Amino acid sequence: MQVQDIYLDSVGMYVPETVSAADAVAQGLYDPGMHAETGLTGVAVSPGVSGPDMAVIAAERALERGVLGKADIDAVFHASCFHQGPDGWCAQTYVQLKAVGRGVPAFEVRHGCNGMFDAFELAVCYLRADVGRDTALVTIGDNLDSPFIDRWRSAPFQLIGDAGAAAVLSARGGFARLRSVGSLLVQELEELHRGTDPLFPPPATTGRALDLGARSADFFATYDLGEFNRLSIGGLRTLVDRLVAEAGADLGDIARVSYMSVSRDFTEQRLMAPLGLPMERSCWEYAGHVGHLGAADHLAALDHLLDTGDLAPGDLMLMVGLAPGLSIGGAVIEIVDAPAWRR
Structure with missing residues (x-):
């Protein structure tokens, strides 16, 4: 949008x-x-x-x-x-x-x-x-x-x-100006975060612990990895291209990219490389220090970049995340002035 x-x-x-x-x-x-x-x-x-x-x-x-x-x-x-x-x-x-x-x-x-x-x-x-x-x-x-x-x-x-x-x-x-925001649902991959766990009774009510690795293994036991990569990375590019275009920009204009906190290889291979952007523009060094903060990853990265002075007026920041669904979400913001608390 x-x-x-x-x-x-x-x-x-x-x-x-x-x-x-x-x-x-x-x-x-x-x-x-x-x-x-x-x-x-x-x-x-x-x-x-x-x-x-x-x-x-x-x-x-x-x-x-x-x-x-x-x-x-x-x-x-x-x-x-x-x-x-x-x-x-x-x-x-x-x-x-x-x-x-x-x-x-x-x-x-x-x-x-x-x-x-x-x-x-x-x-x-x-x-x-x-x-x-x-x-x-x-x-x-x-x-x-x-x-x-x-x-x-x-x-x-x-x-x-x-x-x-x-x-x-x-x-x-x-x-900062919010230039674009939105999401894309790759519904073919809905089972990835569900696995074979029952919907009822909910596992949290029966004492069963969360194990996303086991659910992922259940999913890939019957789903082709190549098809998963095609759909998930294709969805990523589709959403990012749309958000960047809606922001009136090109990918090369993006100064920094935030992502969910995950391993360095995952960040590079499933985000930065498919976008054709160097890892130096990612926020991985900070994200790898604080862990995956749920829906707070991107505001944490933004706050950190503002505190370190690594974003300046005119810079564009792309935020991209994944969630069950498989949902791919994102936003583009433009820094237009120094924050009030840093002037």
Whole structure:
């Protein structure tokens, strides 16, 4: 979707301290062969702070940093990947209460690790639908510390981290312009993240732990790897080409690319090489240090690049992610000014 006149006024992050992958190997938590193969160096682990509370912390930081404040928010869009709290309870209303404290609508977005892209797209549509609306708060928060998840082994070529993230989107202006956002569904690959697990009763209610590697093995037992590569990489190129064209740019104009935190080889072979871009433009060095932060990967990368001065006015950043479905999501943003908190 081509986007006009919607900006990022601010972003905020809560990324807990990281646990060293080398230390995890020494403690027998992480496979030494996988450590050597992936190159991943650490993962952010929350000290008992819930996903919604991390989202609130990130939102408070974003609202403190930016030009716009709580009184300007017209809606809240909260994205997550994992259990947020008590069953029968809505995390988005809690985030709205704690971060905004006004009776504006709050919506939950559940699309796995691509939740941020969906939240951005829905927020843009919500703001466009009524001339009286111009600003939305997007939040993300997940704590994956659970007996059902082993952050060192549950996902192939990844370490599963915890984080909170927030962005204030507004038609009033900001340090970055959202040029395009969208997703593409490769429905032929829906079973990849499901495997042969039953839909009912849900495994989380029976005590069965998450094992994405086993589900992937189930899938490839009957699905051709070559066809998978054709569909998944073809889908990636189709979406990226569309987003970049909607942004009025060429791939060569992209200064930096964010992706989900995954092994260096995976990032290079399944993202950067198919796009014809060098690894130096990726955010892998940072992502490999904090782990896969669910839907917060891209705001974390953006925040890091702003802090290090590696994005400047005029630069374009491409964000690309994968989620169950198989969903490929992305966005293009343009830095138009120094953020308010760095001037």
